[in-house]
Amino acid sequence: MDKRQDTALRAIKAISFDLDDTLWECYPAIERADQALMAFLHERCDVMKTQLTRESFYDLRASFIRRHPHLLGDVSLLRRGLLVELLQACDDHHTLAEEAYAFFYHARSQVDLYPDALPVLTALKEGYALAALTNGNADLGIIGIDHLFAEAHFATLDCPAKPEPDMFHRTCDALGIAPNELMHVGDNPETDVMGARNAGAVTVWINRTGMDWPDALEPADADITTLDELPAIVRQWGAYV
Incomplete structure (x- = not known):
């Protein structure tokens, strides 16, 4: 009106x-992308198979945002930084983080x-x-x-x-x-x-x-x-x- x-x-x-x-609708797209990302990381890094769960991922994300609140103004930078921190125990973690971000970004853009x-x-x-x-x-x-x-x-x-x-x-x-x-x-x-x-x-x-x-x-x-x-x-x- x-x-x-x-x-x-x-x-x-x-x-x-x-x-x-x-x-x-945003939430279903992000939820699907996060689930796909975790499956991708389980496949690419053995440490993630035992350490990465849905709960641990969201806990780390909340902690990362509290420590880097300015990155809420750039969700791409926020996601990249989160992945670098998450994957520190993996081999060549910077490269893996960029590959994981690219995977997530494509999945995040699969919207209805x-x-x-x-x-x-x-x-x-x-x-x-x-x-x-x-x-x-x-x-x-x-x-x-x-x-x-x-x-x-x-x-x-x-x-x-x-x-x-x-x-x-x-x-x-x-x-x-x-x-x-x-x-x-x-x-x-x-x-x-x-x-x-x-x-x-x-x-x-x-x-x-x-x-x-x-x-x-x-x-x-x-x-x-x-x-x-x-x-x-x-x-x-x-x-x-």
Whole structure:
């Protein structure tokens, strides 16, 4: 439902999308990738066969994050560092860590798109430049949707994670548009909606799970429960260009 209070339309020229839990459900993909990674490590290093369990892996990950909290801003660096530490007892552990990361990265990108994602992205691409903005690191090429996006930005130590404005502003700069000509769609009230609003963009909250909006936050410009509702929202903010 459109939450706008004003009647003046902004001419939307581009639409950016969060990825995890907006275009696909994140947790099952990560869980499958972690399980596949552990099987890979059991196969490649005898020490891992006896020492690496699901519980020990998650305990080490939690400990690593506590000791290196800044790496939460770059999940690829975090995962690489975690693997180097995990595999210290294995032969040539740095090389194995890179191979393990490559294996995990490919597995992590085996996602199941929500049924509404591909049709809506394909339709909107006909009239708008699309961008992918994520604090994660899924590979759009492996997923098979990279051709739909004119821009893709991932959180790194040089490009701070949402809700910081960097990704939104880099997208606008690359596309040659003003921030208020960008519409951002995402599932997270803070990182997506507040981040996009503070960057000057139009905000759409996709609420697939029926959660309540946080009382402390100003509502999004519009909210939807599926991407099928998005084209109508886009049309309310300006005609196709």
